[in-house]
Amino acid sequence: MDTYKFYYDESEHSRKINYNTVTAPNYYDNFVTVVVGWAKEKEREVFKKYEDFENKYADRKDRNGELKSTTLKQRKFECGFASLDKANTQFIMDFLSIFDESTKLYFSVASKIEYLVLQLFIGYQNNFIIDADAVKYSITKALVAYRPQNVIKSIYDNPEEFVEELKRFFRERIECNRSNMSLKEQENEAFENILYILDDISAIPELQWDYRMPFSGFTKYLQEEQIKNYALVLDKEGEQNEASRTMQATCEVGLSNVTEENSKDSCGLRMADMMAGIISKLLKALCDELHYHSIAEGPEKKLLDTKWFQLNEAQLNLYKKLYKIICEWDNAWYKSYAGIYSDDLVCFIGLLGYMAHFENTEQIINEKLEMQSEYFNGYVCRQLSDYFNRRQSKLPIDFIDENDKDYFLNNRGAKVYYDITKQPILQIAEGSQTEMVLSVGMNKSGIPLITISNENNPVCYRLPEELSDWAYTAIGMANMGENLFPSQVVFTKEKKRYFADIL
Numbered sequence: 001m002d003t004y005k006f007y008y009d010e011s012e013h014s015r016k017i018n019y020n021t022v023t024a025p026n027y028y029d030n031f032v033t034v035v036v037g038w039a040k041e042k043e044r045e046v047f048k049k050y051e052d053f054e055n056k057y058a059d060r061k062d063r064n065g066e067l068k069s070t071t072l073k074q075r076k077f078e079c080g081f082a083s084l085d086k087a088n089t090q091f092i093m094d095f096l097s098i099f100d101e102s103t104k105l106y107f108s109v110a111s112k113i114e115y116l117v118l119q120l121f122i123g124y125q126n127n128f129i130i131d132a133d134a135v136k137y138s139i140t141k142a143l144v145a146y147r148p149q150n151v152i153k154s155i156y157d158n159p160e161e162f163v164e165e166l167k168r169f170f171r172e173r174i175e176c177n178r179s180n181m182s183l184k185e186q187e188n189e190a191f192e193n194i195l196y197i198l199d200d201i202s203a204i205p206e207l208q209w210d211y212r213m214p215f216s217g218f219t220k221y222l223q224e225e226q227i228k229n230y231a232l233v234l235d236k237e238g239e240q241n242e243a244s245r246t247m248q249a250t251c252e253v254g255l256s257n258v259t260e261e262n263s264k265d266s267c268g269l270r271m272a273d274m275m276a277g278i279i280s281k282l283l284k285a286l287c288d289e290l291h292y293h294s295i296a297e298g299p300e301k302k303l304l305d306t307k308w309f310q311l312n313e314a315q316l317n318l319y320k321k322l323y324k325i326i327c328e329w330d331n332a333w334y335k336s337y338a339g340i341y342s343d344d345l346v347c348f349i350g351l352l353g354y355m356a357h358f359e360n361t362e363q364i365i366n367e368k369l370e371m372q373s374e375y376f377n378g379y380v381c382r383q384l385s386d387y388f389n390r391r392q393s394k395l396p397i398d399f400i401d402e403n404d405k406d407y408f409l410n411n412r413g414a415k416v417y418y419d420i421t422k423q424p425i426l427q428i429a430e431g432s433q434t435e436m437v438l439s440v441g442m443n444k445s446g447i448p449l450i451t452i453s454n455e456n457n458p459v460c461y462r463l464p465e466e467l468s469d470w471a472y473t474a475i476g477m478a479n480m481g482e483n484l485f486p487s488q489v490v491f492t493k494e495k496k497r498y499f500a501d502i503l
Contacts, residue, residue, distance in 0.1 A: 002039045002040070002041075002227075002229065003039070003040040003229040003230065003231070004037050004038065004039055004040065004104065004227050004229065004230045004231075005037055005038060005040050005043055005230070005231050005233070005268065006035050006036070006037035006104065006230055006231065006232045006233065006268075007035065007036050007037065007232075007233045007266065007268030007269050007271065007272045008033065008034070008035045008218075008232060008233065008234045008235065008246075008269075008272055009033070009034055009235045009263070009269055009272035009273040009276050010031065010032065010033045010034070010214075010235075010276060011032045011033075011034075011069065011273075011276040011277050011279070011280035028280070028283070028284045028287065029111050029112050029113050029144050029287070029344075030109045030110060030111055030112070030280070030283055030284075030287075030344055030345075031109075031110045031111075031112060031214075032107065032108070032109055032110075032276050032279055032280040032283065033107060033108045033110075033214040033276065034105070034106070034107045034272045034273075034275045034276040034279065035104075035105070035106040035107070035218055035221075035232070035272065036103065036104065036105055036268065036271050036272045036275060037103075037104035037105075037106075037230075037268075038102060038103055038104060039102065042102065043268075046098065046103075046267075046268075046271075047267045047268075049098045050098055050267045050270070050271055051267060053094055053095060053098060054067045054267075054270075056094065057071075057091060057094075060091075064264060065264065066263060066264055066270065067270060067274075068263075068270070068273055068274070068277070069273050069274045069276065069277020069278065069281075070277070071091075072088060072091075072092070072277055072278065072281060074281055074284060074285070076088055077281045077282060077284070077285040078285060078288075079285070079289075079305060079307040079308045079310075080282060080285055080286070080308050080351065081282075081311065081315045081316075081318045081319055082307055082308050082309065082310055082311050082315055083307070084315060084318075086314070089314050089315055089318060090314070092278060092318055093314070093317065093318055093321065095274055095275075095278075096318070096321045096322060096325060097321075098271070099325050099329070100329070101329045101330070102330075103325075103329070103330065104225070104330055105275070105325060105326065105329075105330060105335065106217070106218055106221045106334070106335055106336075106337070107275070107276070107279060107326075107335075107336055107337070108213065108214035108217045108218075108336070108337040108338065109283065109336070109337075109338045109342065109344060109345040109348075110213050110214060110338065110339055111140055111144060111338075111339055111341045111342075111344075113140050113143045113144050113341075114136070114140040114339045114340060114341045115210060115339075116155060117136050117139050117140045117143070118136060118339075118340075120139075120162075120163075120201065121135065121136055121201075133340050134190075135193070135194060135197055136340050136341075137340045137341050137388075138190040138191070138193075138194055139166075139194060140340065140341035141341055141343060142169075142170070142173070142191070144291065144341065144343075145291050146169075146173065147291075148165075148169045150165050150168070150169070151165045151166050151169050163198055163201050166198060167195060167198050170191045170194055170195050170198075171195070173187075173191060174188050174191050174192065177191075183301060210249075211245050211246050211248070211249035212249045212252055212253050213337075213339065214337065215249050215250050215253045215255060216253050216337075217334055217337025218232075218255070218337075219253055219254060219255060220334040220337070221332060221334040221335065221337070223334075224332050224333055224334050225332060230257065231257045231258075231259070232250065232255060232257065232258045232259075233258075233259055233260070233261050233266060233268060233269060234246055234247060234250070234258065234259070234260045234261075235260070235261070235262075235263050235269045235272070235273070236260040236261055236262050236263075237260075244260065247260055278322075279348070282348060282351070283344050283345075283348050286304075286344065286347050286348060286351060287344055289302075289304055289305065289308075290302045290303075290304065290347065301377070303373040303374065303376075303377050304372075304373045304376055304377075305373070306369060306370060306372065306373055308372075308373070308376075309364055309369055309372040309373070309376075310369070311355075311361050311364065312361060313360065313361055316355065316358060316360070316361055316364075319351075319352060319355035319356055320355070320356045322352055323352040323353060323355070323356035324356075326349070326352060327349065327352060327353065327356075336349070342387070343384060346380070346383050346384050346387050347380050347383075347384075349383070350376075350379060350380040350383045351376075351380075353379075353383075354375075354376050354379050354380075406418055406419065406422070407422075410439070410441075410451060410460060411439070412438045412439050412451045412458045412460075413458045414438075414451045414458035414459055414460035415459075415460060416443070416449065416460050420443055420445065420447055420462070423449070423460065423461065423462045424459075424461050424462070425461060425462045425463075425464065426450060426452070426461035426462065426463055426464065426491075428464065428491045428492075428493045428498065429493065430493050430494075431492070431493065432490055432491065432492045432493075433490070433491050434488055434489070434490050434491075434503070435452045435453075435488070435489055435491060436452060436453040436486060436487075436488055436489075437450060437451070437452055437453075437485050437486065437487055437488070437489045437502075438451045438452065438453055438458055438485060438486045439451045439485050439486070440471050440474045440475060440478075440484075440485060441475065442471070442472075442475065447462060448462070448463045448467070448468050448471035448472065448475075449461065449462060449463065450462075450463050450471065453486075464498055466497070466498040467491075467498050467500055470500045484502055487502050487503065488502075488503040489501065489502050489503065490503060
């Protein structure tokens with residue numbers, strides 16, 4: 001089994017979340033982390049390529065002798081890759097050329113505002129009546145999009161006034177939106193629902209940044225890729241003889257074989273830094289262009305400037321190369337990871353996909369350059385809609401470990417056969433019987449399955465066809481956040497009719 005080496009770095013990290021942080025001119029809401037990696041035997045080859053890259057651009061090294069992503073200035077990304085000069089375009093292409101199909105890449109995008117909202121709603125969970133995730137998403141999206149200064153200021157200066165300021169903001173926004181209801185009808189409906197829920201909230205707790213989220217995503221990525229032998233290196237922060245909060249977070253989520261190094265001594269860390277810088281600068285440029293800069297801005301549609309699409313061939317090839325690295329090579333579900341609010345990430349992936357579909361710059365012009373902003377807006381809106389529909393599903397994703405057997409073990413430890421005809425059917429005798437049901441689900445063909453504790457051993461059965469509607473109802477409730485199991489269930493058979501009742 002291969003051993004993998006991984007390297008972690010971050011961008012746009014605010015060590016402290018305070019009012020000065022979130023109102024600073026260079027503030028960006030998303031905390032971006034990147035992990036790059038490869039099979040251990042490939043490390044020498046990768047490092048040789050990266051060292052050649054650094055030697056080519058030795059004049060860009062900082063005063064510490066490091067080539068860092070800070071060599072790429074944010075203002076150069078004003079219109080994405082279209083505003084890059086020839087030198088920076090070649091620089092980024094040379095860096096991206098180090099990556100190939102065998103390179104591992106994981107990255108996460110976490111909204112700092114969302115973290116504050118999660119603290120506010122820490123006691124609210126999804127249930128059959130309310131989709132708490134949708135409420136948290138809508139509040140975060142509104143605060144990120146409109147940046148209401150009175151609301152943000154109250155978080156730090158007068159936390160006891162925060163909820164009232166938040167209510168005031170939503171009322172003002174609802175009134176402002178009435179001037180363009182064809183565009184803002186759904187937003188107003190969401191804001192009115194939020195106002196109703198905010199009546200139950202009075203205060204917010206003390207705020208501290210949580211470092212675990214990006215590493216939680218990375219553990220899922222390792223599980224999906226079935227990587228068990230690995231070493232993870234973090235960019236050292238804080239005092240030399242103390243474990244950083246980043247290191248502590250890796251332990252809290254269960255990662256092992258983690259060490260810290262100085263980026264000056266590690267090509268892998270410098271590669272992670274460069275990739276994090278490129279991703280975050282594109283994300284930030286998109287955010288600056290598409291978000292409202294104050295509550296005073298009218299309820300108008302936000303579009304990318306046409307300049308984003310005025311690309312030369314080298315700039316277009318940059319988008320295509322980055323699309324391959326992020327979206328095609330090492331294609332994994334958990335390759336990218338975000339919280340409840342992930343519009344910026346979806347928009348970023350959408351930008352790469354949209355640009356990559358052009359064969360050349362001539363095609364952009366032939367398809368009406370002046371209309372590309374509208375076309376892109378429609379494309380990303382569909383991506384956001386699809387993503388939001390997926391977010392409404394609360395069912396977990398369980399990955400199946402590959403093996404040479406004709407079955408796998410579900411998350412309760414019961415055998416599930418790939419050939420569903422081998423799965424035993426739950427036998428229900430005439431009368432009633434009580435079973436401890438651990439879970440209800442379905443296979444990929446939609447056949448309902450039930451896992452029962454049989455003398456403390458989990459056993460998975462197919463349900464009789466007559467109980468399919470009951471199973472689908474239980475699955476539907478779990479999908480809305482109301483998980484009914486484990487529970488005792490009374491199964492009844494009366495004159496060929498079947499019933500199931502949860503105790």
